[in-house]
Amino acid sequence: MVLLAVSYYLAARLGLGFRFQDSQIGVVWPANAVLLAALLLTPTRRWWVVLVATALAHAVAVASVTPAWRAAWQIAGNALFITSTALVLRRVPGLPLTFETRRQVFAYSAIAFVLPALYAFTTPAFVRALFHLELAPGSTLATTLLRVTLSNATVLLLVAPVVLLWAQFPVHRLKELSARRLWEAGAVVLSVLAVGMVAFGTGPEIAVGVPLLWVFPPLLWVAVRFGPVGASTALLGVAALSVWGTARQLGPFVLMTHADRVLSLQLFWIVMCTPVMLLAAVIWERERVEDALQAHRTQLAHLTRVATAGELSSSLAHELRQPLTAILANAEAAQVLLTRDGVDLREVRAILEDIAEQDKFAANVIGRLRSLLEKEEPHFEMLAMETTVGDALALSRGTVERSGVQVETQIAPGLPRVRGDPVQLLQVVLNLVVNGCESMSATPAPDRRLRLRVARQDSEYVEVLIADSGTGLPQGREDRVFEPFFTTKKTGLGLGLAIGRSIVSAHGGRLWGENNLLRGATFHLLLPMDHANDGPTAADRHRR
């Protein structure tokens, strides 16, 4: 609360600095933004504390320049205005107010116009003008009303979002920012400053017209890349620069009369605010949708991996039983050897070495299984497709063996690496191998062959080709197998190939199948080679 009172006090002093020399109406009253943010972030039952704290701060801040009756009126009026604004905001766009959806920005902008307009009728400036007690030279009732409205609308549109968003901002997130983001943030701050200086800091004869438009590109940049927090902050920055320029008799606004100057500044800010905030919200929403889509895809990939692991469970049990058999037989052989006179220690040592090796083999089987079952965020790294193919064959060895399939593997030497998620690519290849084996159950045993070839495909791709001699794909509609829930198997979700294709496209590659001339089908998996310095891949861009 002390912090709140202090910030309110500082904001109020700042507001006093922004007043017309010839009027009681401020250009902006940023203290209201502090009050509004405080109310929105506090539960309603504690509002009275906020109101008391800010009232005291207000009284102290304006004591030297404002008569007591007027300060009291301001306190009551502001409290009424901001409290009702907060109430409406709680109800209409809903909390938390993050400016991350179009709906929130629209609703907020509308409220930020309507409520100040209503409130304007109750301000001392208007009421006194109404009774002809005090009317600034050259102003009418209407202009007084307009000024008060715009002054408050400016606060709500320009200042309140910044205060609110930064007050809610999880500061620890700043530490997680990558160096690239920080550089970009630095560049964007510099460009806003530079453009702002040109637009508002040059002589009026230069500044009128074109330079004013230059503030938009950096603002759009911020809106697109840094979300509502960045956009609102940059808008406030531009507004501050425009005030700074105008106060030094520079920039496009100084050509007008004083009153018009302030009015144009306010209109300029308001006109600038809503579209930029809206753009930020639209982009933000879009990115969230993409993130959600990506998260769903990851989840689905995990689910199908778990399903695959389930289908492979007997295969994996088989894989573990081999080393377990060897370990047990070795250990028992050693036990027998040790009971004899003249123990052959060399043989015992060899046995123990074998046991250790087989144990590691078993641990690898479990490790591969775990990589399938674990729910990990996708992470991209350089990998060799021949390793992935080897792992897939190791995981499916039991299935391959039981289906009586002979596997031929052909791996071209000196293959380039690809960039990808090792688990997801393993999943794709594994799925193709298992499908291939299962498609050959009706094939005569000697003809059950699964051919795998890993080779370079022109200068761009590494190709994994998996050919079986099974039932083949639906004639004329080969692509149907990639549709979700299309399945010819008795077990299985019918998602394997659909997920496989979406994984491969996320890697910038292609996956398709075609029927062989004689029997069975061939699947082609193309993955782009990693050209070390060719810039980020599609996957990288997505993971920004």
Next chain:
Amino acid sequence: MVLTKQSATPVIGVIDDDPSVLKSVSRLLRSAGFSVVPFASTEGFLETHQSWTLHCLVLDIHFEGMGGLDLEAYLADTGVHFPIVFITAHDDAALRERIEATGQAYLRKPFDETALLDAIHRVLLPTHPGARPDHN
């Protein structure tokens, strides 16, 4: 390939395409007092088994190419019958019944020494009653 000679230590052919299983099971049988001839594939067995006088086979069921059951059938076609202990890493109750019905043994991996030796004795006894190896 008929058991003509009664030998004190029966000779056992072990056939498994997993090198670690082949090596360790052979080792175990040797330590139990058998003579052992290891084969890494069914095809390799067919090529060279006649160089030895084998009394019993410990035979994996699943191979690339000719499987253990195919080998048994092939040998039967040529009039050769071995007592066989089939070993497999797969669970298959129906197959176990079928194999045991023919008087052969079926062991699921992993198996311990007792199970393996019992199975060998079981399949050996009808044809080779004196074949108790002298293991301690």
